[in-house]
Amino acid sequence: MFNSFGNILKVTTFGESHGTAIGGVIDGFPAGMEVNFEAIQNELDRRKPGQSKIVTQRKEPDTVEFLSGIFEGTTTGASIGFIIKNTNQKSKDYNHNTNVYRPSHADYTYDKKYGIRDHRGGGRTSARETANWVVAGALAKQLINHININAFTSSVGDIFINKPYQDLDFTKTESNIVRCPDTASADKMIEKINQIRKAGDTIGGTITCVAQNMPVGLGEPIFNKLHAELGKAMLSINAVKGFEFGSGFCGAKMQGSEHNDIFNEDGSTQSNLSGGIQGGISNGMDVYFRVAFKPVATIMKNQQTINSEGDLTEIMGKGRHDPCVVPRAVPVVEALAALVLADFWLLNKTRKI
């Protein structure tokens, strides 16, 4: 209810930014899958801090240790426990925040809700948690490796890729540090982020994700619609403010006669404004969606704020923070998408005799 995600394939996580370790338990993973550990570490490396000049300069190796559920390289059906040790916590960077509520962070709400807060590096609110999700998602990707999941940066601030995703070459996403498969846009985005970073500010952006080679039938039609679970997953990522799939908010301006996806004889559709999902169930077309990220709340500028006594004070970001969260969030979006799809793929084995 709190720190778990998924139905059959369920991930339960723990860990604070500056504790000993973060980690989790992956439950319901089927037995018999040979694990590609290198692929998992590769996903973690895509998310890790310090990987380029446009992300936080913290250095954390983010090495996952699996503690159970895998025997001689193969999943056993038992729960998969794992930890990622926290190796580089410059706590002194955060000490000044002990008592002060950072604007648009969760310090205030945690304090009010729980009456206590691990303030070190954001504690449980830190996006460090998403490393756990990347581990679980990397395993899920291997389970449903017949589905291709590709996320990419589709905008930074007001710089958008002005092409449909069908015109993009996803193999280029990793060719640049902003993870935008459109090279021209990528250059502008990187420049933008650099400029923002130098100004001590931060900037928002969007990520688009496309799942291709989808089977028909994933998703449950009432309260576990495929897009509703994808939406919930994406809205769980730190800094996310919106989710749309298929035609999304644009679809709300359209008429039925232009929005309907006309069938071809083979059951595919001529257009795909439905985003590959009808009635909550995948129809075999590409599933695609877009996720909005607000600018990171920690800025290197002076801001007025209050402390836990309710006194006005000032705060100025220290430490090493991301000027734009989007490049590092790309593997997180993929990971959660993989978890949702793998869960529904397993669930679907039980829906018909």
Add this chain to the structure above:
Amino acid sequence: MFNSFGNILKVTTFGESHGTAIGGVIDGFPAGMEVNFEAIQNELDRRKPGQSKIVTQRKEPDTVEFLSGIFEGTTTGASIGFIIKNTNQKSKDYNHNTNVYRPSHADYTYDKKYGIRDHRGGGRTSARETANWVVAGALAKQLINHININAFTSSVGDIFINKPYQDLDFTKTESNIVRCPDTASADKMIEKINQIRKAGDTIGGTITCVAQNMPVGLGEPIFNKLHAELGKAMLSINAVKGFEFGSGFCGAKMQGSEHNDIFNEDGSTQSNLSGGIQGGISNGMDVYFRVAFKPVATIMKNQQTINSEGDLTEIMGKGRHDPCVVPRAVPVVEALAALVLADFWLLNKTRKI
């Protein structure tokens, strides 16, 4: 996992459009609340077909019968069973669809997923299901009546209210048939829908919802963030394509220095781009979000499609359908918001010793 929603306060539903009845079970509702039955029926009336000229002209009284869990007008803590009888199923209007897959409906995906489909009036895929949610939501509203939840039509096609919600008078929402509290916009929206209806077409729109007088502390910070559950709930509504809260997709274009909500001494914030939620937990400011609805897929125009044998054929909408789903979806959005908030309100009683 399939037809249930909520954690502590859980709603489980059933029912097809043209079966004997729809209904559900509301579990986890606390004992001791005196039920206002009139208020429940009033919510159902806001959703019911045939209420105005811009919605479907089907006539269904949608009277809820409570079968359990309420004794002498007060909730007992036992599960609350209820049914809404289906009284007006013109099945002949739908018989021509038996074998034909309506474009952008769920006929195809249901058939492929389950191998069988109750085709009468959309069966389980019908938005008639949302009447169940309205019943449960109306009870939830009474449970958390210290919170004010107001949804309204914020756009129809390209007609938007051009005002922040703070400038609107929510008492006017029910004063017009499109449920837009801005009377001038309402007139344009109604005219637009009428015009679309006459053309045999349909149109999309958006609903904005605002929860005021929020307590601090609702929501759980990792996988049950308040906005993630709200998003999942809204994405469960038929025809929804997107969800955003607070600054939403606009926030993705902004810089941290303009997006951060600066605290006042009392813990309130000067701006509220956070949408009343920080780290997944309510901060006491208004919670507000926007939901995008695509145009209804059933249009009164000829469309090419296929049947279950994969033969090309044509289909033309018959029956009595909504030209725009938004006016009737307003109480549905409120109902689901109330369920989410009531669930978190109950859950929050367990989070601190």
Add this chain to the structure above:
Amino acid sequence: MFNSFGNILKVTTFGESHGTAIGGVIDGFPAGMEVNFEAIQNELDRRKPGQSKIVTQRKEPDTVEFLSGIFEGTTTGASIGFIIKNTNQKSKDYNHNTNVYRPSHADYTYDKKYGIRDHRGGGRTSARETANWVVAGALAKQLINHININAFTSSVGDIFINKPYQDLDFTKTESNIVRCPDTASADKMIEKINQIRKAGDTIGGTITCVAQNMPVGLGEPIFNKLHAELGKAMLSINAVKGFEFGSGFCGAKMQGSEHNDIFNEDGSTQSNLSGGIQGGISNGMDVYFRVAFKPVATIMKNQQTINSEGDLTEIMGKGRHDPCVVPRAVPVVEALAALVLADFWLLNKTRKI
């Protein structure tokens, strides 16, 4: 958490003894099963009041109405809603109990827990609820009709069948009104119950249940062991005080060298003190267990008790009650066993790639 049972195949129920109807929602039932409605009604008839002289003489037809999830006789994968109307509530028989706490009933605990109680006929505490379970279990039986589930009365008071179940002919269980396949014991049990009934008293007993033709692999080994879920299910039945499987409490007196089940070459075992379950997982041998029922608390004798004000008073059972709950509980035990096995059977489809 409250009124639901099962994981994939989940039953959620509602209803009070003297409300309009009881009923429930069966969720997760796979699509494509042709329903034998007669078989379901037959199970309800085995449980219904008034079926013989040794059970309560209330007359209730207990006819189930399915409201959804079944189309043209076949399950669709949608949730199956059903109700059983309450037709024969002699409320006046119960009116004298309004304010009085019946000894060893749940009146007192309900009042203290919820602050309110539907006192009519026991309200939600009535074993009438088990009719809901019989409906769901009858469907589950059809889903896993390759497994044979047979429960029977194995003792009434101190009258026990003195034979291993292997020596019994289960086809004789329904040949007598006490549902004991050993005819000689059955006669004694019936006589015992008659004598108890005439004395205005009640008596306890045990039911043994055997599942034969079991597949290997049902059950999940840590917190969802097959026997743990069976135990929980049986302990949910009104009046149950104990559960044992395989060697049970006798096993606690034995030594390992006599208790171990030695394997045959085909994986079957020479003895079956394990009760067909090892490490929580079925091993293909018969699963068998025994359930203890206390005597019904309502007796036709004067008892001292208190009322809700804490005043001492007297109570004497009126109405029409069972002198021994065991004969009518036999189909309930089978129903719950079927639900547990069907749930694990579905779940098992997801546990191996």
Add this chain to the structure above:
Amino acid sequence: MFNSFGNILKVTTFGESHGTAIGGVIDGFPAGMEVNFEAIQNELDRRKPGQSKIVTQRKEPDTVEFLSGIFEGTTTGASIGFIIKNTNQKSKDYNHNTNVYRPSHADYTYDKKYGIRDHRGGGRTSARETANWVVAGALAKQLINHININAFTSSVGDIFINKPYQDLDFTKTESNIVRCPDTASADKMIEKINQIRKAGDTIGGTITCVAQNMPVGLGEPIFNKLHAELGKAMLSINAVKGFEFGSGFCGAKMQGSEHNDIFNEDGSTQSNLSGGIQGGISNGMDVYFRVAFKPVATIMKNQQTINSEGDLTEIMGKGRHDPCVVPRAVPVVEALAALVLADFWLLNKTRKI
């Protein structure tokens, strides 16, 4: 569904006997409790191997490391991750078992269910898992420290304490190595176990558990009856074959007139055959129950068995095993009882407005 236990207070575990570590995540634990770490370690010490001459002579320190959810000694409301490192795995003792199915163990069922098995020391089937439960239960005990939970060995083989629990002094339970508060019986039990151990055999036994100073109102009356959850919990412990509460199996021989618990004016009852639970809800009287453990399956004697190829072979126990599991299971029973009670205690905060 697999490795999780509890509703609000949920424990999810992982770990194999001979992996790097076992551990788990405790979710839903309320914020604000000061943790007594010494008390937790003390519970682990009660369970640990090598503590006396009548238990396995393996030496494992079983030190728990908390990784999250506790800040400066106080719970924060965040999930509590923990691990217990495996320090003493004499894998060579187990290597001879790689391919051989030990009688009445779970080797065969795991292999058949999952197609793969971590055979080292029993892997996931090892009772080492119960150390995880003891950690979680020790925290739960502190949360509900107003309730006194005492388990003790009530029989070993055919040696029973012949006294009601009311005549026992629970402070003596830890005064002897078999954990029996009746010193005379304890001596006989210890002698019995010693004799069995020398014979290379094993023996079963029972544990009785009593929860005193119970609040009224814990438990949910339909599918989460207090005794049903206690039963499920106990049946999850390795080697358990039966569970009874209150009058238990004896109650099945009794008449209503002798079984009913007559109320006193204060709501307490003169007798307590109900075991402190009526209608699934605690009534404030002592909750007590009894758990049956079979003899440990690993014996130091030659037994016929089969290997994974289905060939007949022989096996003889090696390694260091418990001749009787009961003394070390006493803290495990208490831990699970505490988890069930704490979960219901939290849940009960939501059941009445």
